[in-house]
Amino acid sequence: MIEARHIEALKSLLGEKGLLTEAADLTAYETGARYDRGKAAFVARPSSTKEVSAAVAYCVGNDIALVPQSGNTGLVSGSTPDDSGRQGVLSLDRLTGICELDRVNRTVKVGAGLRLSDLNGKLQESGLFFPIDLGADPLLGGMIATNTGGSRFLRYGDVRRNTLGLTVVLADEAGTVLDLSSSLRKNNTGVDWKQLFIGTSGAFGVITECVLNLEPAPRQTATALLVPSSGEQVPTLLVAMEEALGSYLSAFEGMSGNAIRAALDHVPSLRNPFQGGIVPEFVILAEISRSNPPRDGEQPLDGVLEEVLAALWEREDAPLADALVGPPHEIWSLRHALSEGVKHMGRLIAFDLSFRRGDIMRFLAHMRAEMPESFPGITICDFGHIGDGGVHFNLVVDKNDLRLADAGFEMALREWVFAVGVEEFGGSFSAEHAIGRKNQAFYDKYTPAEIRLLASGLKAITSPGALGAMTF
Amino acid sequence: MIEARHIEALKSLLGEKGLLTEAADLTAYETGARYDRGKAAFVARPSSTKEVSAAVAYCVGNDIALVPQSGNTGLVSGSTPDDSGRQGVLSLDRLTGICELDRVNRTVKVGAGLRLSDLNGKLQESGLFFPIDLGADPLLGGMIATNTGGSRFLRYGDVRRNTLGLTVVLADEAGTVLDLSSSLRKNNTGVDWKQLFIGTSGAFGVITECVLNLEPAPRQTATALLVPSSGEQVPTLLVAMEEALGSYLSAFEGMSGNAIRAALDHVPSLRNPFQGGIVPEFVILAEISRSNPPRDGEQPLDGVLEEVLAALWEREDAPLADALVGPPHEIWSLRHALSEGVKHMGRLIAFDLSFRRGDIMRFLAHMRAEMPESFPGITICDFGHIGDGGVHFNLVVDKNDLRLADAGFEMALREWVFAVGVEEFGGSFSAEHAIGRKNQAFYDKYTPAEIRLLASGLKAITSPGALGAMTF
Incomplete structure (x- = not known):
């Protein structure tokens, strides 16, 4: 599709390793983490900001569209090419050169191609960590470009909160490099x-390096599974735990009985922790943690958690039906198995709301009541x-369901969920997965005209060239 | 200066209370918190977003420049008019209508004209607070427009981290209202x-309403004054305290002996807490706090702090020369008196670096060594x-110093401090006071051309009308 002279030119800018064109080499870059599959004109793999700049400038000058791709673990078709075969993938996977820890400042400067687990591995001896906890193991550039959230947002916030500086290449004719690589915590x-x-x-530029905030790694953790006496009591539990535990509280996750059952079915080695093996309809995973080593005379965290739960038991409004304090590793194993478990139940139609x-539990109650009539035969997990x-509102359809052959079915389902979730409940159609081709139609629908106008204006002054999987 | 018809038109849009033109009424709005004094064509005081929109649209349509003003407690001439008499002040002080607490979400939606202390007063019974702790008591709109930081940034971050949503009026011909008033914590x-x-x-729009994150208010606090054995040991103390105390640590403030002496001189009721009344050359105020009520069996915070300090005493590298655990109220009184004390020593030339x-202590050591030669007769407080x-690098010059009559003196001093602080040490010329006329020259000097170009492009697509005290 793409002229040979462009391939030659990019090869001379990036070297042999820096440009892939063989079909076998492209496949991994063309295939998204969930269902989507595109066709790449080439994969460019620059190894420095300078090479990114050169490649981007060449492509802008020659009207070649680029889709930046990081770890390619995203779920919204934000990092894969479309099926036209005309888009090149700009992979960050060789931007791994730098890793400069500043212990006193509690920051690290790294290349955008470094993997999250590799970063935390390198940090292990320092007692610090990058506090974004995810199911996937992406590269840092993509984590920033999608502002990932994860399971410990409650305590540490999102990637936005933990990013101090960036180096960015704009898709303009010069491939302008913006040096925003501050390590300062206060800078106005x-x-x-x-x-x-x-x-x-x-879409507005390619992230090549970043300066990240680090936090003292937790050294003590306690976890419990809480069974609320009803969905309506979940907010009461949350407020009570925050009041009693303050900054100790590091996770307060919700798990539907359907998702738990799917995980237990799919991973037989998981222990079923519930009494008589009966999985409740809704379960909270609560985690508390602190970063200091245990001190003499200090109450162990398990004891703190048990004491707080005991006080919840005694409340007259009885928000708690059951509670099990257990080893963090075991309890998180269950939580981490949910995603895989749900995927194996059938065709997954996932929402990141x-x-x-x-409002979460009200929304879920509404959907559990309405779904059987509006879209029968769908399991909410x-x-x-x-x-x-945040809620991963996963809908599972039997793989043999004939409706899956109808292209309009999934779209109708999405429209209905968003009509309730976004329009009635004032929720977000993309909580932490950001936006890509998968959300484009809903971005267009739910973004007011004046904001869309600003976004296209911003695109024009930053990266007028074709960059990214979606259109602002 | 301004045509009478414009005054009449604005009056008809905003009502009698909504427009001030009498010299006596204007003075307070023309006078900044520190030294600066301008001249206003009028003061517009809209009482709703709709009125802000109408006033802004009228002014843009008639080429009337507006300077938004909030509590007018800023220190960079960002909210007062210049001395041309052609700029109108757009005050937020009547935008106080809304205050909607969402207890479960831990957020509050408020008008931009609400005062920080009033907000926290309204929140008292909820057990929550807006965690930005400042010397001044500004209105919320200005806090957002300047992204204030304050003394508990270490624990709670800046205003940016705690702002979930905004309503903004753009300075375009329509006075476009941007509804960015989300209460969602995760939204991408x-x-x-x-x-x-x-x-x-x-400069890019007038903030009229905001949705803010709230945190559980601290219920237990312990404070100490730490005397480092040398400036070089301060980072060691900071890292050790973070390692030992994790998320308890809520302030780690530095105070020079000069600033402390100025406060003790100026506020005779302050108790001098130091042995023999001898003020050390540098002192750290450390605060730890937690938001849960004291529990039986839990070690009191004073005890936790004393234990951590005892461990610091035993270290072989001896970072600590002295330490005094004392009542938070008393210890903070000293910290809060520093600013007033320093002001009374003479003419203050203040830097917010x-x-x-x-690098902080290295920079301070460098300045203490170099200042006497480069700018003799200046006291570093x-x-x-x-x-x-962050460091408030305050320089005090004797009020009778003849150099103060020379307009070039202060500028030369500022240029020298920034040449060291920004160019040599990679610091920021505005840590938490943001930018205004006072920083304009340094914004122009230290902002790379490609960023200035982006800023002017952004200005053109958001608020092309003349808005704000500075020029992007």
């Missing part, structure tokens, strides 16, 4: 430009982050 | 537009926020 000297590149899927914290309002 | 559905209005002094945390890298 104009527009905080890095914010525009966080959570916008690479968020609400005001008081939600789980998510009650503490920050 | 495109550009996070609110970020552009945070810390940019109202920040550095990587490991710094204090600030070691925990986040």
Whole structure:
């Protein structure tokens, strides 16, 4: 599809290793983490900011569209090419050169191609960690471009909160390099430009390096499974735990009985922790942690948690039906198995929603009541982050369901869920997965005209070239 | 200066109370918190977003420049008119209508004209608070427009981190209202537009309402004054305290002996807490706190702090020369008196700098060594926020010093401090006071051309009308 002279030119800019064109080499870069599959004109793999700049400038000058791709673990088709075969993939996977820890500043400067687990591995001896906890193991550039959240948002916030500086290449004719690579924690000297590149899927520029905030790693952790006496009592539990535990509380996750059952079925080695093996309809995973080593005379965290739960038991409004304090590893194993478990139940149609914290359980109750009539034969297997309002609203359809052959079915289902979640409940159609081709139609629908106008204006002044999987 | 018909038109839009033109009424709005004094064409005081929109649209349509003004407590001439008499002040002080607490979500939606102390007063019974702790008591709109930091940044972050949503009026011909008033904690559905209005002094739009994150209010606090055995040992103390105390640590402030002596001289009721009344050359204020009520069996915070300090005493590298655990009220009284004390020593030339945390003490040592030769007769009275890298680098000149009559003196001094602080040490010329006329020259000097170009492009697509005290 693409002219040979362009391939030659890019090869001379990036070297042999820096440009892939063989079909076998492209496959991994063309295939998204969930269902989507595109066709790449080539994969460019620059190994430095300078090479990114050269490649981007060449492509802009020659009208070649680029889709930046990081770890390719995203779920919204934000990092894969479409099926036209005309888009090149710009992979960050060789941008791994730098890793400069500043222990006193509690920051690290790294290349955008470093993997999250590799970063935390390198940090292990320092007692610090990058506090974004995810099911996937992405590269850092993509984590920033999608502003990932995860399970400990309640305590540590999102990637946005933990990003101090960026180096970005703009898709203009010069491949302009923006040096926003501050290591300062307080700095108010104009527009905080890095914010525009966080959570916008690479459409306004390619992130090549970043300076990240680090936090003292937890050294003590206690976890419990809480069974609320009803969905309506979940906010009561959350508020009570925050009041009693303050900054100790590091996770407050919700898990539907359907999701738990799917995990137990799919991973037989998981222990079923519930009395008589009967999985409740909704379960909270609560985690508390602290970063200091245990001190003499200090009450162990398990004891703190048990004491707080005992006080919840005694409340007259009885928000708690059951509670089990257990080893963190075991309890998180269950939580981490939910996603795989749900995937194996059938065809997954997944939503990444968020609400005001008081609205999540109301939304879920509404959907459990309405779904059987509106879309019969669909199983709701939600789980998510009650503490920050996020919910992975997973719908599972039997693989043999004939409706799956109808292209309009999934879209109708999505429209209906968003009509309730976004329009009625004031929620977000993308809580923590950001936006890509999969959300484009809903971005267009739910973004007011004046905001869309601003976004296209911003695109024109930053990266007028074709960059990214979606259109602002 | 301004035509009478414009005054009449604005009056008809805003009502009698909504427009001030009498010289006596204007004075307070023309006078900044520190030295600066301008001349206003009028003061517009809209009482709703709709009125802000109408007034802004009228002014843009008639080429009338507006300077948004909030509590007018800022220190960079960002909210007062210049001395041309042609700029109107757009005051937020009547935008106090709304205050909607969402207890479960831990958020509050408020008008931009609400005062910080009033907000926290309204929240008292909820057990929550807006965790930005400042010397001044500004209105919320201005806090957002300047992204204030303060003394507990280390624990709670800045205003940016605690702002969930905004309502903004653009200075375009329509006075476009941007509804960015989300109460969601996780929401990744495109550009996070609110970020552009945070810390940019109202140049890109007028903030009229906001949705803020609230935190559980601290219920237990312990404080200590730490005397480091040398300036070089301060980072060691900081890292050790973070390792031992984790999320308990809520302030780690630095105070120079000069600033402490100024406070003790100026406020005779302050108790001098130091042995023999001898003020050390540098002192750290450390605060730890937690938001749960004391529990039986839990070690009191004073005891936790004493234990951690005892461990510091035993270290072989001896970072600590002295330490005094004392009542929080008393210890903070000293910290809060520093600013007033320093002001009374003479003419204050103040800098709001920040550095990587490991560089602050190196910068201060450098300045203490070099100042006597480069600018003799100047007293360095710094204090600030070691925990986040911020330092109020205050220079005091005797009021009768003849150099003060020379307009070039202060500028030469500023240029020299920034040449060292910004160019040599990689610091920020505005850590937490944001930018205004006072910083304009340094914004122009230290902002790379490609960023200035982006800023002017952004200005053109958001608020092309003349808005704000500075020029992007």
